[in-house]
Amino acid sequence: MGMAYGVLARAAGLSIWETGAMSLMVFAGASQFIAVGLIGASAAIIPIVLTTFVVNVRHVLMSSVMATYFKGQPLRTLIPLSAQLTDESFALAMADTSRMAGKPRFQIALQMTAYSAWVGGSVAGAFFGSLVDSASYGIPFAMTALFICLLVPQIRSRSHLVVAIVAGAVALIFKEMLPNNLYIIVAAVAAALVGLWLTQARGKPVKTIETVGENN
Known part of the structure; x- marks a missing residue:
């Protein structure tokens, strides 16, 4: 690199x-x-x-x-x-x-x-x-x-996947709308808020992809 x-x-x-x-x-x-x-x-x-x-x-x-x-x-x-x-x-x-x-x-x-x-x-x-x-x-x-x-x-859980998708979607939406690459900060904050909601607001541990596979 x-x-x-x-x-x-x-x-x-x-x-x-x-x-x-x-x-x-x-x-x-x-x-x-x-x-x-x-x-x-x-x-x-x-x-x-x-x-x-x-x-x-x-x-x-x-x-x-x-x-x-x-x-x-x-x-x-x-x-x-x-x-x-x-x-x-x-x-x-x-x-x-x-x-x-x-x-x-x-x-x-x-x-x-x-x-x-x-x-x-x-x-x-x-x-x-x-x-x-x-x-x-x-x-x-x-x-x-x-x-x-x-x-x-x-990306080791469904929640991780959701956060990644949200970050990418927000970045794409705001890329042409905001100057000086501010869309990067907006996407990072949005992803962090979604991640916080998924892990804390639900009040239960995150189910990993590996765990789902074992249960099936």
């Missing part, structure tokens, strides 16, 4: 050093893909900053969930945990929360691995980017494919 970003960054006119520096200092895959797209389209700095900020607001939702597993941890632990949180590391952590609860070292190691791979991949992609036709290899679709791969393993 980092290599895909590096290729697109070079195509947008960024140098190898600029491509690597953005990954070192920003480390936000979706926002970086959007940023290089806007840079390639010669967008002004203010729209680029506002758009990437809105896209990154989802980290407030993810970090608030993560915070419940690290209560009482010192600030020196929470800072790297928050600074290096990504969609990928969040999804992996949520897949098995027992590995994360009260174990900041595991999560920090996971996020540092992702950070190193992203930065290294970005530089490699930028270096070899001139040798690759990004459109021919479907590189612009890489981020979409990544999120699909993150989503599918997380």
